[in-house]
Amino acid sequence: MLSVECVRYRSVPEWSASETGECAASAFGHLLGEEIAAATASLSETDISFNICVSTMIDLPFASGWLKWPEVAAAAAEVTDKPPRNFTASYECAGWGFALEYARRRARPGSRIVITIADLNVLDFSFWRRNPNWGPSGFGVTTLVVRLPTDGAFPLTTKIAQSLHGMGEYCVDLRKWLACSPSRAANVPFLPAGMAEIYKHFLKQERLLPNLHDRYGHCFGSDTWLSYINHAKSGQLGPNDVYTATSASLRGYWAISDIVFDAGCRFELLERPGSREEATS
């Protein structure tokens, strides 16, 4: 099973470094580099066999050529010796799960995987500020450090919906997963109260972590990890207990994995840029 060693979320509600693509690439890269450096301070470069940045929102800036990934990666490398090697927005909120699926095919057993989940409104599009599909958004960067088991095997499924009812299919798949899983609880994507009714319809509430949409908005792939940071801060997270990490996307892609949190796992929440409010469990 995957062991989580660090979960760190930095809220970035405002983004101003967008006068030019080069300026945005530099600021984005520096931010990624700083977050990774903080999350991996005790690790060497050789400890990490897979290091990627995923996103839901940062798509058109790359497709238009306004942002160029080599410039972002180079800026990150100015701050850390462990910069992310690549980027994908194809799998939307489930990006971290699809990245783990890819890593499973090539990463070294026993090594660490670093995934940054970056959702920043770099061009301040109104579509991303608030949307009828998910309500208000929350912007920020999650940095996740996980350790692969020594045999390299871990439970994970990544799927695409077969119908127009992607969220329903996701809930049914999660219900089946939980029926066979030893996990204490699963997180769910943060959705407005009305939309979140679907969870009550399909899933047992006692095995779900709270829907924190009222507090954070929808934070895309970071919802998963904000759930566990909050669970740890509340003192309810037991070391070595199994939990089910999930994400589902608007287009009907989802990922489900059982994970454990190391006894010394760092849970860090920086509510506002520059703030130092951190909680460690």
Next chain:
Amino acid sequence: MISARYEGVLATTKYASRVKRATPPNPAFDDDRDFESFAKIGRWRWSTPQVGYEEKYGVLSDLLRIIRTHRGDSVDEMIMTSRMPSTLRMPKEMFGDDLFLVVDVEAEARELIRLGRRFIAIREGFVRNIVEAGQNEFVLDWHQPPADVEARLAAMIIGFELAGLRTSLSTVRREEVGHE
């Protein structure tokens, strides 16, 4: 060490003669800031879009089916350009335990070469609107292909051209590995 490369341009598609609705910009324009932001990423010159969102996925599905049909079993991995946003779900051909989409295909290819993987790297620049970068190019690099790669690539090219690609390059390189 063997490697193969194919380069082509999307010149037409099976959708070319069909009348269809124009694709709205994605994300949609709503307030003043959106117009300012689109102005930042706008360009003075652009390639002629041959596809909208749905047609692009149709073409890519066809091309991936052709590649999977003719590549054989000796491929560990395929990587392909991640170009979002999307207005609809990606087709099933763009998923699977043999394919991953990344923004920087060249960087990923360097890493897979370092790891000694046998893989196909696909870089595509099929533009869907005049904001997107690209020249409608389709570039396939096959690292450590099987010995009969020429025949497999030739079979792929027949399919590629039926799908609308105009071939500009097809080559196989065989390099002797030095012994110390």
